[in-house]
């Protein structure tokens with residue numbers, strides 16, 4: 654059984670948003686094209702409390718792009734984004750909500766970030782997505798969304814670690830690229846972990 658995972662297709666990661674990813678909105682059209690091909694569609698939603706420790710504003714003396722240590726893990730400082738209950742945290746309006754089977758929220762613990770849709774960055778707590786997929790007989794996930802070099806990458810790698818087949822839809826992803834090579838590095842890392850990389854047109858039906 655296959656499932657489509659839409660990673661963080663939220664207003665704040667699209668142009669005009671608080672953590673806008675260049676051409677991030679172009680992923681929405683790809684998602685809309687693929688959704689009808691799946692019986693199970695999962696969306697992840699970055700869902701931070703206002704005092705989340707991944708925000709530079711909540712760590713005096715830091716600025717966006719700095720890397721600090723948080724709970725013993727390296728943590729990039731981000732602008733405040735995807736704050737619970739705000740417009741920026743909502744899934745993009747153009748997504749057909751009735752076609753999304755379930756939404757999994759992440760990043761709710763203020764002390765630790767959660768790029769992956771499966772676990773926080775320290776692999777301390779699960780979101781429930783893994784068990785939910787297994788309970789439905791899912792053995793293959795097709796992944797797209799925002800951003801390639803953070804939440805998409807860690808979601809795909811965790812899915813591989815859970816023993817799932819993983820296909821990345823490259824044209825359905827866009828990267829933050831804090832450094833210019835981050836997108837290419839992320840895709841190479843996913844490939845090395847056994848993620849198949851394809852395009853939306855080449856995806857087997």
Ligand code: VGL
Nearest residue numbers: 661699731799800803804
């Ligand atoms: C993301 C940075 C911070 C993402 C989320 O969705 O890739 N990136 N929070």
Ligand code: ZN
Nearest residue numbers: 699734735760
């Ligand atoms: Zn976040």
